[in-house]
Structures are given as structure tokens and as C-alpha cells.
Amino acid sequence: MRLVFAGTPEFAALALRQILAAGHQVVLVLTQPDRPSGRGMALRASPVKELANAAGLEVFQPPTLRDALVQQRIRAAGAEAMVVAAYGLILPQAVLDMPSHGCINIHASLLPRWRGAAPIQRAILAGDQETGVSIMQMEAGLDSGPVLLSASVPISDTDTAASLHETLALLGARLVVDVLARLPLPASPQPEVGITYAAKIDKAEASLDWHRPAWQLARQVRAFNPFPGSTCCLDDVPLKVWRAEAVAGDGRPGMVLRVERDGVVVACGEQALRLGELQKAGGRRLSAAQYLAGTALSPGACCALSGS
Template identity: 70%
Template sequence: MRLIFAGTPEFAAQALRAIVAAGHQVPLVLTQPDRAAGRGMKLRPSPVKIVAQAIGSEVFQPASLKGETAQERIRQATAEAMVVAAYGLILPQAVLDVPTLGCINIHASLLPRWRGAAPIQRAILAGDAETGISIMQMDAGLDSGPILRSEAVTITDDDTAASLHDRLAALGARLVVETLARLPLDGQLQSADGVSYAKKIDKAEAILDWRQPAAQLARQVRAFDPFPGAICSIGGHVLKVWRARAVAGGVAGVPGVVLAADREGINVACSEGVLCILEVQKAGGRRLSVADFLAGAALAPGTECACLADC
């Protein structure tokens, strides 16, 4: 098929690679404008742009798709369908109507649960047992179109947003290729029941609030790895917490007080249970096991963790 592809991060880049490998033509690729990143704040292309340039596709990086100039560029590609994955711009109806077979979206949840920007993190935060990929025929709503194909994956107790992202990206790439081979398809309308929205992650959400149950804080740590990283203050050290687990039947204590600190972990009392911190990072440093961190930072039981949240 002759396709337009629209996407920005690695999740989308993996799908683009699979589509090209399956033999489809992709004359036009839409992606977000280059962004400043890194210590030097140099402009960096998106993962999708890097793939598009490697395969020889024309790259188009508009700030919006509402204008006639952008829409005409899309029309000139004369595509049978457009595949969209984590693109970052809203497609107006005029764009949705351009391809003969419409626009198809790869979404990282089992719709209608977790429509919106951060479905992977929200599924982990909510303690969902499973999530998946939905291949959807796009309409003017927010992730509300008919489902063409879906497949579930289990969320394990040690899944982070990074590990779950990688599994879903691979699944999305496979499912979109299988879906394209079967177009046109009749989609299944989404149920009005079970609709939930995955709002964009706010950095303020990453602060560990010891007044929450330990199980919730452990999910928070996993959901915010690799971005923005769960954060807390212990013994005067502001730390990012990269690995932690809720201790079953942990000894109760005053929320935010260190109960034990040794090479096995830093145990902090929560409103319910105990959070055992296993891997941390100081500002400007690298990730450290708790054993390595404590080798250079003494931490006694009874130490109070400063409340960074709005207490």
C-alpha cells in the first residue's frame, strides 16, 4: 500500500520500521519539529525522523495540521491510508478525510480504557492487571474510533513504564502490519462503559508522599521509570528512586520515618505498609544500589524523610 506515517517517539519508530519491512511504500512521514535536548540544548530529530531519513521518505514537520498548506501537502502524497502512532498533533477532520481508507491509530491500551496521552503510565499507577494495543480507525474524538484489532498483555509486578513500553511497541508494530494486510475492515464500536482518560504526566506526580500506601508508592516508582523518576528526600538527600517494593506485612510506623537502612534496602513507613527502596540516584550522579549509596551516606533508623509534597 501507499501510506503516510505520522509519529514521533521510539514507540512509533518501531511501527514505521515494521511497515517498511512489510513492503509498504511510505512517501511522506509526519513528525514533531526537532526539539532542543541534552546539556548543550542542541536540536535533536525525533526517532521517527531518523528512521524516515534512513528509508528515504520525505519528512514533514508542521507545527499544526489546521492550515491549508499542511493539508495540501498531505493530499499530494495520494496515500491509501495514514498510520498514526504517538504523533502529538490533533488531526482535523479535513486530514482524516484525505486517505481513501482513512487514518489508523496504534494506541497503547485496551480501549476504551486509558484514552489519551499517557496510557502506559496510568495503567501501572492504577494497578491494572493487563493492558495492550488497540488498532483503531480514527474519528474526530479522542481515541474514540472503532477498534479494528486489539491484543492484551499482562502487566507484571516488576514492569516499569520502560519495559512495558518496549513490549507494547513490538506488539503495536506487529498488529498494525497485520491490520494493513486486511484492509478495509469493519471496526467494532467502543463501549460507552469503562471509558477512562490517561492525562499527561505532571512532574509533580512523581513526588513520593509517605501518607500513601506502600503498594501505591511502589507502582509510582515503576510508572515513572524512566520519566520523570519518582523523587523523595531522605536524610537531607533529594533522591530519585528507581527501584522499590512494598514489603508484605511490614512493621507499621509513622509515615515517612526510616525503619531500617542496610545493604538490603531502606525501609520507610507509609500510611499502609513499608516501602523498601532498592536503587536511588542523587542529583548529577548515577543510579546506585542502596548498598553503594549507604557506603557514602550514613542513614540511621528513626530518620524522618522530608515531605516534598504539599503537606
């Protein structure tokens, strides 16, 4: 099939790789403009652009799709379908109407649950037992189009946003290739009940609030790994917490209850949180044992909100 592909991060790059392996002709790749990255803030190409360049595909990086000249270039590609995966730009109706089979989106949730920007993180934060991927026929609404194909996966108690992202990216790549091979497919309208929205993750959400139950904070640590990371100040040292679990414990929220080889146990609003992997600003991630080997810490120390 003659395709336009629109995507930006690694999630999308995995889908593009599978689409190419399946023998489809990708005549144009849309991806976000290069962004400053790293300490030197040098411009960096997206994973999709890097893959497209390596495959010799035509790459187009407009800042918006609302411009008439931009739309003219997309129309000139003569695509039968456009595959969209974590692209990051709104597709106006004129673009949605261009391909004969329309625009097909790979969305990392079981729609209509978790429409929007951060479905993987929100599913973990909410304590969902499962999630999945929906291949959706796009329309003007936010992730509201009818679903062509979907599949579910369980969310384990150890899944992070990073591990779940990898699982769902591979699943999405497989499902979209399946859909492309079977077009035209009947699409099922999304139910009117069960709609939730996955707001974009804000860095202001990163700080661990010790007045909350430990199980909620454990979910937060998993959901915010790798971005933006969960933060606190342990004995006045700003830290990111990359691994944690709820354990038995009782005390004033934010007080260090126990200092153990496998973690620092901090009292919460309910139970306690064992911090198992920590990182100082500018340092590397350390297991609790590695961190404690270089930092003296005793029960009764204060673990505060970051920035407080």
C-alpha cells in the same frame, strides 16, 4: 500500500520500521519539529525522523496540521491510509478524510480504557492486571474511534513504564502490519461502559507522599520510570527512586525504619516501602548497597516529600 506515517517517539519508530519491512510504500513521514535536548539544549531529531532519514523517506515537520498549505502537501501524497502512532498533533477532520482507508491509530491500551496521553503509566498506577494495544480507525473524538484489532498482555508486579512500553511498542508494530495487510477490515465501535482517560503525566506528581499506602507508592515508582522519576528527600538529600517494593513495617510516615543491604525501608501510611535503587541529583543510579557505601544513614532518619 501507499502510506503516510505520522509519529514521533521510539514507540512510533518501531512501527515505522516494521511497516517498511513489510514492503509498504511510505511516501511521506510526519513528525514533530526538532526539540532542544540535553545539557547543551541542542536541537534533536525525533526517533521517527532519524529512522526516516536513514531510510531515505520524505520528512515533513509542521507545527500544526490545521494550515491549508500543510493539508495540501499531505493530500498531494495520495496515500491510501495514514498510520498514526504517538504523533502529538491533533488531526483535523480534513486530514482524517484524506486517505481512502482513513487514518489508523496505534494506541497503547485496551480501549475504551485509558484513552488519552499516558495510557501505559496510568494502567500501572491503577494496578491493572493487563493492558494491550488497540488499532483504531481515527475520528474527531479523543481515541474514541472503532477498533479494527486489539491484543492484550499481562502487567507483572515488576513491570515499569519502560519495560511495558517496549512490550507494547513491539505488539503495536506487529498488529498494525497485520491490519494493513487485511484492509478493508470491519471495525467494532467502542463500548459506552468502561471509558477512562489517561491524563498526561505531570512532574508535580513525582513526589512520594509517605502518608499513602506503600503498595501505591511502589506502583508510582514503576509507573514513573523512566519519566519523570519518583522523588523524595532522604535525610535532607534530594533523590530519585527508581526501584521500590512494599514490605512489612509500621511507624510514622516518612521515618526510616531499617537500613538494609538491599534497601532503605521507609514507613508509609500503610506498611513500608523498601527503596532499592536511588539517584542523587547529577549522579548515576545506584543500588541501595552502593548508595549506602558512600552515605551514612541510620534508622530514625527522615524521608520527606521532595521540595519540603
